[in-house]
Each structure stands twice: as C-alpha cells, then as structure tokens.
Amino acid sequence: MKLDAIKAWFRQASFYAEEAYNAPYRSAIARAKREQDDLFMLLVFSEMMGVPNPASYYTLELQPLLLERFHDWHQRMGMEHSPLDQFRCC
Amino acid sequence: MNAVYLMLMGLGAMALGYFIYSKFICEKIFQVDPNFRTPAHELQDGVDYVPTNKYILWGHHFTSVAGAAPILGPAIAVIWGWVPAFLWVVFGTIFFAGVHDAGAIWASSRNKGRSIGALTGDIVGNRARSIFMIVIFLVLLMVNAVFAVVIANQLINFPSATLPVWGAIVVALIIGQLIYRKIIGLLLVTVIGVVALYGMIYVGPMLPFSLPEETLFGLSDRQSWIVLLFVYAAIASLLPVWALLQPRDYINGIQLFIGLGLLYGAVLIASPDVVAPAFNTDVPEGTPSLIPLLFVTIACGAISGFHGLVASGTTSKQLDKEPDLRFVGYFGAVGEGALALAAIIAVSAGFATLADWQAIYHNFGQGGVAAFTRGGANILEQGLGLDTVMAQTLLTVMVVLFAGTTMDTGLRLQRYIFQEWGSIYHIGWMQKTLPATLLAVGCCLLLAFGAGGDGAGGMLIWPLFGTTNQLLAGLTLLVITVMLVKLGRPMWYTLAPLLFLLCMTTLGLLIQLKSFYDKGDWFLFTLDLVILAAAILVILEASSALTKQIKANKAQVQSDEA
Numbered sequence: 001m002k003l004d005a006i007k008a009w010f011r012q013a014s015f016y017a018e019e020a021y022n023a024p025y026r027s028a029i030a031r032a033k034r035e036q037d038d039l040f041m042l043l044v045f046s047e048m049m050g051v052p053n054p055a056s057y058y059t060l061e062l063q064p065l066l067l068e069r070f071h072d073w074h075q076r077m078g079m080e081h082s083p084l085d086q087f088r089c090c
Numbered sequence: 091m092n093a094v095y096l097m098l099m100g101l102g103a104m105a106l107g108y109f110i111y112s113k114f115i116c117e118k119i120f121q122v123d124p125n126f127r128t129p130a131h132e133l134q135d136g137v138d139y140v141p142t143n144k145y146i147l148w149g150h151h152f153t154s155v156a157g158a159a160p161i162l163g164p165a166i167a168v169i170w171g172w173v174p175a176f177l178w179v180v181f182g183t184i185f186f187a188g189v190h191d192a193g194a195i196w197a198s199s200r201n202k203g204r205s206i207g208a209l210t211g212d213i214v215g216n217r218a219r220s221i222f223m224i225v226i227f228l229v230l231l232m233v234n235a236v237f238a239v240v241i242a243n244q245l246i247n248f249p250s251a252t253l254p255v256w257g258a259i260v261v262a263l264i265i266g267q268l269i270y271r272k273i274i275g276l277l278l279v280t281v282i283g284v285v286a287l288y289g290m291i292y293v294g295p296m297l298p299f300s301l302p303e304e305t306l307f308g309l310s311d312r313q314s315w316i317v318l319l320f321v322y323a324a325i326a327s328l329l330p331v332w333a334l335l336q337p338r339d340y341i342n343g344i345q346l347f348i349g350l351g352l353l354y355g356a357v358l359i360a361s362p363d364v365v366a367p368a369f370n371t372d373v374p375e376g377t378p379s380l381i382p383l384l385f386v387t388i389a390c391g392a393i394s395g396f397h398g399l400v401a402s403g404t405t406s407k408q409l410d411k412e413p414d415l416r417f418v419g420y421f422g423a424v425g426e427g428a429l430a431l432a433a434i435i436a437v438s439a440g441f442a443t444l445a446d447w448q449a450i451y452h453n454f455g456q457g458g459v460a461a462f463t464r465g466g467a468n469i470l471e472q473g474l475g476l477d478t479v480m481a482q483t484l485l486t487v488m489v490v491l492f493a494g495t496t497m498d499t500g501l502r503l504q505r506y507i508f509q510e511w512g513s514i515y516h517i518g519w520m521q522k523t524l525p526a527t528l529l530a531v532g533c534c535l536l537l538a539f540g541a542g543g544d545g546a547g548g549m550l551i552w553p554l555f556g557t558t559n560q561l562l563a564g565l566t567l568l569v570i571t572v573m574l575v576k577l578g579r580p581m582w583y584t585l586a587p588l589l590f591l592l593c594m595t596t597l598g599l600l601i602q603l604k605s606f607y608d609k610g611d612w613f614l615f616t617l618d619l620v621i622l623a624a625a626i627l628v629i630l631e632a633s634s635a636l637t638k639q640i641k642a643n644k645a646q647v648q649s650d651e652a
Contacts, residue, residue, distance in 0.1 A: 010277075013277060014275065014276060014277050016145070016146065017276045017277055017280060018276050019142070019143060019146040020146055020149055020150070020340065020343065021269065021276055021336070021340050023140075023142050023146050023147070023150050023408065024150045024153075024154065024336070024339060024404070025331050025332065025335070025336045025339075026136075026137070026140060027137045027138045027140075027404070027407075028331045029331060029332055029336075030136065030137040031137060032330060032331070034137075
C-alpha cells in the first residue's frame, strides 16, 4: 500500500519534471526535427523532380512510406500544388 | 524596522492583489470564459500549440520572465530609500504588471495566439508594428550589453564564483546529452545536476580565479570578460537548443526556487533590521530625481514589456483553459514581484549599519548586483549560518546564470530579427545564421564599449533600458485597451497604467537626454533621441487609435438607436 503511494508520487514527480523540461522547448525542437525531415524528403523525391540522385534505387522504396507527408511538405516548401507530373496529391 | 514586517507586508499585499484584484480584472474586465476554445486546442499541432498543465505553464512563464533584471533594478533604486522602491514594486506588481501580463495572454489567446507584435499591426496599425520591431531590437541590444557588464563586474568582485559559473555550462552540456540520448531518467539527472552545481559552489571559494588586470591586446580584465562572454553567448545561440539552452534553463529554474526559498527563509530566521533610510534625503551628488527615474530604474519587478513578448509569444499558445491565464499571467508577475522584493530586503537590511550602507550607495548606479550579493550573503550567513564567501558565491552564481541565459536567448532573438530584416530587404548574407549572429554580437559590443571605454559605462544604459522596456509595456497595454474599447468594456484599468507609463518614460528620457548632453556623451545622447522618437510615435499612435475606436463605438451606438 505504502509502496504504491510512493510509486504514484514518483510517477507524478517525473511527469512534472519531464513537462517542465520539455514544455518550454517543444516547439524549437520539433521545428529543428521538421527541418531535418524536410531535407530528407528532398533527397527521397529528388529524382522525380529532375535532380539526379545516385541513391534513387534505394529511395524509391521509401517513397510510398513518405507519401502521406508529401502534401504538407510541398506546401511548406512554397509550392502550392504538387510539383510532380506522374501523380498529384492536389 | 524589522525586515520580516517588510516581507510580510509586501507578500501580503501581492497575495491580496492576486486573490481580489486579479479576480475582478479577469472576471469582469477580460471576462474569461471556461468554455472558450483556446488556441492550444483550436490549432493544436504538437509543435507550437500544445495544451499544457497550468502549473507547468506558470513555471515556464515565471522562469522565462524572472531573471537578473528584477534584482538589478531594485538594487540600484534603493538609493532613494527603501520606501519608494518598495511601494513601486508592490503596487506596480498589483496594478500594472499583473494586469499587463494576464492581459497580454488574454489578447493573444483571443486572437489565435498571435504575438503582441503581430497584434499591434492588426489592431493599432502598421506604423505601430514597425515601431514595435525597433523597440524590441533596442531592448534586446541593451539587455545584452548591460548583462555582459553585470556578469563581468560580478566575476571581478567575486572571483570565487568563476569556477561554478563556467562549470555550470559544462554541467548543462553533460545533462543535455544525458537527457537527449535518454541515458538516464530526468529525475535522477535533476538530482545529479543540482548536486554538481552546489558542489561547485562549495568548492569555488577554495579555487578562486580572476583574470590578470592587463590581458592580451591591452584589454582590461573587465573588457576581456565582456568579450569572452559574448564569444560564449554567440556560440551558445548557435548550438541546437537541446544541447545547452534547454538543460541550462531547467537547472536555472530549479535554482531560482531554491534561491528564493533560501533568501526568504533566512530573512525569517535572522529577522534583520532595515538599516537603509526609508526616504534618502541625503542622496549622493549626481543622483537624478526620484520622479520619474524610479519608474524606469525598476522595470522588471514592477512592470516590464519583455513579459508581454513571452506571454504572447509562447505562453498563450499553450494555454489549456482561458481562466488559467489568471494564475499563469498574474501569479507569474507576483512571482517576479516577490523576487524584486527579496532584492530590496537584501540591499536594505543586509548591512550592519547605515554607514556600511552609505559606503556602498555613494554614487548613483553603484550598489546594484554587487550590493545585492553582499547584503544577501550577510542575511544568509545570519539566518542559515552559511560561510559569507560561500553565500556570496551562491548568490553570484544565481545572478550570473540568470543574466547569462538572458544573454544567449537575447542574442538568438536578435539574430532572428536580423534574419527577418534580411528577408524583408532582400539582403542575402544577412539571412544566414552566422553573419546575422556576428552582426548581433557586434552591435552589443559596440554598445557595451561605446557607452564607456572600459565597459564600465554599461551601467549608464540601465535607465535607458528601463525606458525602452516600459515603452514596450505601453504598446502591449495599448493593444489591450483598444481591444477592450472595441468590446465596450471599461478601459481605465489598462488605460491609467498606460498613461502613467508614457508620462514617466517621456519625462525620464528628457531628463536623461539633458544629462547626456551636459556630459557630452554623444553616443548615448543619440540613442536616447532614437528612443524618445519611438516614445513620441507611440503616444501619437495611442491617441489616434483610441479616438478612432471611441468614435467608431459612438457611431455604432447612434446607428443602433436610429
């Protein structure tokens, strides 16, 4: 019983500590991660936009996996509509 | 008079302010609605807009706004006696800062979490928005320059703090790695970090370190520290935030609570007598008049425009329920008022006799943080039995870490401004990170050295910083007032503080303008003129925006009647 109470207190304390640590910087870190992901998207879809990519054989495999993010990505990159000719998301 | 009474009176008044006045303001004037969908819910994206627990949000808001400024301002202003400083901090917190901070969160949350800068453009006008950018830039510039000088002075006065101050950066870097790579849990890391920091504070007095009086390139020790600090701040502002800024802020936050607790605890136990005069009738020669300078010397701790930037920039985007803004905004201001009050007690009750006090406050701009450190250390020694040198080291580390964090955050923000200007005016190189950072550092160094050859002149710009900061607060209050008028609610609760601030700021600028002219200090004279121009523009904008809105309201009423 007592052990449970201590455990519950510990969980509560770690929750507050984690939040206190992460809350102020959540957006800055998420933004930095998004920038890295954006670069990765460019690498994966580069061949389709006419930029030669020696690793395209491998990145081709990744394209379906990243397709879900594609629309958000091209809009974020300042292209209102899909830049691809073969298939369009919008 | 006993300092315990001072403490109880101050804290009691602020508590009344929180329980009564803030309830009135939030329920009757802002009319916060528990059912309102805050931007954190409406625009939730996991990046900027995240509903956050109100205690966490308060902690974040409070630690972002509380820094070295609420210590430095009161510690200088006590030169006019402790009563004026005490009254301005207490009443400023209750009627100015609390309303301003909570109002900034309210205004922003009612406008999709947009920042006060953007709101100024929407609600007041585009000209006001340009003024806003310039004022922010000046505030950041001055805060960086002043804090660099403050830290350098502290490191020269208290060499025992050199090791813990720079060691804290190493601790933060290690903690950052431990947490980012998820090596051990956060609670354990917290304990290790705090123990390491206080361990270094314990060791510091045994290994004091100071730079030689004359260092490379013929720079004095103060100048070398200033240059070193900016080199550090530039590097820190370029590192990813998780590496240094995040763990440093976290440790600082914990330290702030420990420091405040220790100080107030020591005051309770030691119950020292206030030795400083209630009203100093015998001020040293060259001290400017209390009105208006008191109201710009103490900015943070009474009202500070910087809070509006934090409140509308990040806090409002994380607000879970609208009524939380009372706790987060108003109580955040109360927390900062409590820090300023602790500073007042330390510098007015921390000395044995009036002669000791006068020996430190022999000139305007003297005292400051060094007086806080000495006075506070005496109280800590009497109350908790800490060794004086160690207590001094502890307080120095507290102040320097605050100032240091503000510096690297400030430099980062300045870089963003340069990059934004670069993109507005199509200057390619200015948009890149490194040149923009160097430009920001260059401006700060220019100010730190331009204000006084040996860097000591940095303190001269403190009242100027205060005026600029108040101007920023005025712009935020203007936005809130115009919004209230638009909604047909009473405007005097925000308009009265606004008018008071604008009067004091303008008067303060004019008086300083004259003193810079008399001294032939053309650098600061020009800076003062720029701020004065901004102040006049703010006044014009305020009157035109308000009259326009009031007229529009009247026309509305007439058309409704007809």
